Amino acid sequence: MPEPEILDARIVPAVPRDGLVTLAHVIYALHAFAVLSGVLTSATVVGSFVSGLPSIVAVILNYLKRGEVRGTWLDTHFRWQIRTFWFALLWILLAVALALTLIGIPLAVILVAGAGLWIIYRVVRGWLALQDRRSMPM
Numbered sequence: 001m002p003e004p005e006i007l008d009a010r011i012v013p014a015v016p017r018d019g020l021v022t023l024a025h026v027i028y029a030l031h032a033f034a035v036l037s038g039v040l041t042s043a044t045v046v047g048s049f050v051s052g053l054p055s056i057v058a059v060i061l062n063y064l065k066r067g068e069v070r071g072t073w074l075d076t077h078f079r080w081q082i083r084t085f086w087f088a089l090l091w092i093l094l095a096v097a098l099a100l101t102l103i104g105i106p107l108a109v110i111l112v113a114g115a116g117l118w119i120i121y122r123v124v125r126g127w128l129a130l131q132d133r134r135s136m137p138m
Contacts, residue, residue, distance in 0.1 A: 016072035021130070023065060024077050028127040030058035031081065035120055045116030050089045059085045073135040077126060080136040084122040091115035 034055040038048030049055050062082050069075045095111040098104030129136055 016069060016074045020065065020069055020072075020074055021133075023061065024069075024074055024081075024130055025127075027058045027061055027078075027081055028123060028130060030054040030061075031084070031123045032127070034058075035123055038116065044112050045119055046088050046092050046095075046112055049116075049119050050085070050092050055085060073133070076136040076138065077130055079138075080122065080126050084119060084126075088115060088119050091118075 031049070031054070034049045034052040035045055037043060037052055037054070038045035041048070043052075059082060062078050062085075066075075066078050066082075069078050091111060092115065095108040095115070098108035098111065126136060
């Protein structure tokens with residue numbers, strides 16, 4: 001086992017298994033594909049992200065492999081990806097609830113657009129940090 005180092009005020013192994021780093025890249029790629037589908041089709045980014053097969057597969061992979069990354073810097077990426085998915089779902093559900101009222105429709109449109117930009121930011125920021133082998137904030 002590699003020599004532990006202090007990372008984010010915790011002691012964690014410095015190097016996770018290479019296969020898990022590759023898996024994290026695949027998961028970001030799946031999320032990015034869902035975002036791209038939302039941008040290039042009539043779907044919204046947030047709608048494509050939450051209901052598209054790529055992101056659903058990605059979040060399932062996150063949950064299945066989460067135990068294997070626990071205690072490594074990759075754990076922060078898996079948590080980042082999982083939280084992005086669930087918060088995106090929360091934003092879309094809130095937008096749907098707002099859209100049910102005539103007064104809430106403009107707010108729903110703003111919320112969907114803002115959530116789409118937020119998802120793009122989270123996918124890009126996370127993937128860039130993974131490229132640099134940096135952990136994500138808690």
